[in-house]
Amino acid sequence: MSPLILAAEVFEPQHEFRLPAWVDLDLGAVDLSINKAVVYLWVGAAITILLFTWIMRFGLSLRPSRRQTAGEAVYELVYNQMAEGNLPHRKAIGRWFPYVAALFLYIWVLNLIGFIPLPISDEHFHVAGVKLPTWGIYAATANLSVALALALMTFIGTHVEGIRYNGPFKYVKSWIPHGVPKFLIAPIFVLEVISQFMRLISLSVRLFANMLAGHMLILVFIGLIFIFQSVVLAVIAVPVGTIIYLFEVVIVVTIQAFVFALLTAIYVGGAIEPEH
């Protein structure tokens, strides 16, 4: 077998997304084993809680410091751009703003730490006989289950809120546009039910696919150097990989979190007042 084929066999970027159990934990039929994705979720949650509690709670003053200004800017971005514009009234904002804001911040942190090399890996290396985890990049949001779970919470919350505000009959009736001929009501209702589930799929797949694609692109471009063992290729692959990396970190990370939270606010607002 040629060295190139051997290199290709060794380089498996998709293996970065395999999730072998680190600690087996079964709860009946459900496998709650702790793996790399779970650890990333914990790390993301810890960072989100500590960072935003620090900048939004401590040392607050009517004349804000730089830290407080950053906290207020993030808070007001979510409040003004997502909650206030899409949730129909103050009561709905009061109830749903914390959820939308927490969703945005949590996804943003999960996305961001997905591009920072961390020593959370299945693979290890040895330094002076000490076994250490390999540093690598991995995003929990590049896993369909994570994105789907977050989307499912929004999906359930949306419909629960729609039924709570409007009653089940009025809420389901609101899915059918006014003035539709009677013979079209049934097929349109079916289409609307499908579209509601499509929201769940689009919300989760958008986040998952974008994050996965970004990681795969970076891994492939960097991996090409090792597959072909070519310095000349590195001249192209490293800048392109860096550009993709910066694009992901600066733009995609924030946009995906923003879009997810924004759509959540839009869906919930639409469910509370369907005529809007």
Add this chain to the structure above:
Amino acid sequence: MRDSVLAIVLAQEEEAGNDLIKVVPGLMIWTAVTFLITFYILKKLAFSRIQGLIDRRRDRIKEALDEADNARMEARALLEQHRQLIAEARAQADGVLAEARRQADAQHERVRAEASADLERRLEENQRAIAAENRKLLEQVRREVVELTLLASEKVTGKVLTADDQRRLIDEAVGELDFDQLAKLN
């Protein structure tokens, strides 16, 4: 060679691809749990605190704006009051000036009238004095004429005239004199 590499990579993709799109209920539960904990803690510790601060600042800004509005209204009222005071002061000054002018005119008129009256009075006095002097002179002239006449008559006639003769001669002499001419000569 490239085909071989591609075949290996595709085979690996196919093998691992299922992992990438596999839905794992356990991981979904972990996701929901960690997110809900994050949501709860942020809601309790972070959002409520910063929202309270933003509300307090909004209230302070509103108070400051209200105070600024009140100060502006107060300043406007003071300005209006000052304008009124200035207008009143100007009106008073104009009044005082007009009164002063009026008094000055009246004083001037009075002085002029008094001077005129004084002048007339003096003229009349002078005229009276002149007339009196004229009469005195005429009387003196008349007496001298009479005396001269009598004296001349006594010398011409060589006799002492009686009272009736003297009276008749005096009347004739005086009658022939033109006193107006005499007054004009004086």
